[in-house]
Amino acid sequence: MKRVAGRNSLKNDTRKKMRIYKEIRRVTIERLMQYYLCLREEDLWKEKNVVSSTQIADYLDMDDTQVRKDLALIGLRGRPRMGFDRKETIHVIRQVLGFDEIYRAMIVGAGGLGGAIARYVNFKNYGVIVAALVDNDPKKIGKKIGTCRVYPLEQLKFLIKKFEIKIGILTCPAKAAQEMANRLVRAGIQAIWNFAPINIAVPKNIILHHQHLSAELVNFTFYLQKGRK
Amino acid sequence: MKRVAGRNSLKNDTRKKMRIYKEIRRVTIERLMQYYLCLREEDLWKEKNVVSSTQIADYLDMDDTQVRKDLALIGLRGRPRMGFDRKETIHVIRQVLGFDEIYRAMIVGAGGLGGAIARYVNFKNYGVIVAALVDNDPKKIGKKIGTCRVYPLEQLKFLIKKFEIKIGILTCPAKAAQEMANRLVRAGIQAIWNFAPINIAVPKNIILHHQHLSAELVNFTFYLQKGRK
DNA sequence: TAGATTGTTAATCGATTAACAATC
């Protein structure tokens, strides 16, 4: 079957993207994120045009073949004796991880944690913009935190439609978390990032990511124990 | 060689503990944490004395053999037809993960995030107590946040000695993070939990856990992309 | 060219799952 070059390119791109995504596992995503961070942030490499898989592997204390495999998976080719083009690598990883699209988020609960997250400016480098906060405390409503405003809880659904919000960030007290999650789901949210120290349940089609800070403590308590090195 | 029962029991316990710890990997720790959370928190099981590996596995959507293997690794035995003793399981997991010892922590940076963490009451369920905050803003010094007080930055070293602080929590701005980490290390801290959006370097013997909230965004951006699912 | 680095296949390693006898 004959093909006209270009005509199907967009379609083929999408198909290729989907094929790639099927194969990318969670651990790979985490590693891609690490490559991205060190390629982008490390002063050491900021001026370089080309970085070898060995350099990345040494920096991250991992195997160089792994780096090449991961980069090959997302379509990146290196050049023998040279390595990988730094800018291209950054660009493709951003593309694959979805940082080049824009998703808007809403923070539910304008307390200390919610406020701190709203002020976290570099979310936008990762394709996420906090568009609004909601709270039920009249004293907080109308205030500006970072670049966004605190709205009354009643406007939750309205704001989600208006700003086309896809991600709900729960920084409310634990006892309100499930109810707030339900409201977000009913309002058509697609993903929930839960900071409340409680497990919540959502429909299967909703992306749910728990951020239980207490659960992270095991990283210290386990390794600090006597008898451990 | 003959052994006197009891005489070596403490020694043997420690030896056994160390042997176990050698074998416990990061993924296992994470799973133990999940078992702990669902055994402890799920209302469903709060009244039960016995829970089977199958029930836990179903709840967490994993393989039941895995649950039995993990529990066997930390010395827990189940009873055929019954399952595992719920309280004993909780107790042993707490023990292994180190939640029964007490470690004190200091928060460096009494902003929104630092304040929110200081108020997170259930850290103490995991063996961690926030003993103090430090900040260089004179307006904040002396204030009480949750149950602890904000001290001047100059007292950092003094406070670490006084309260026997083992964990430093960095919630200061990114540009101050490395310097604050250095001060913590010089003052004899053993672990650092870094919330500042920058990579910091510490000596190898220090436990370092980065909590880059921005990096978590990939959990949403990747899966929200068009062409996925 | 010589040598460094890639890309890929094969080998190893470890983790997960299946099977089933033992047991209460």
Added chain:
DNA sequence: TAGATTGTTAATCGATTAACAATC
């Protein structure tokens, strides 16, 4: 007892690492 659940061995699966020819 019959049947459910454990504990353990063996089989499978997948991920990581080693080896090495290809290449600039």
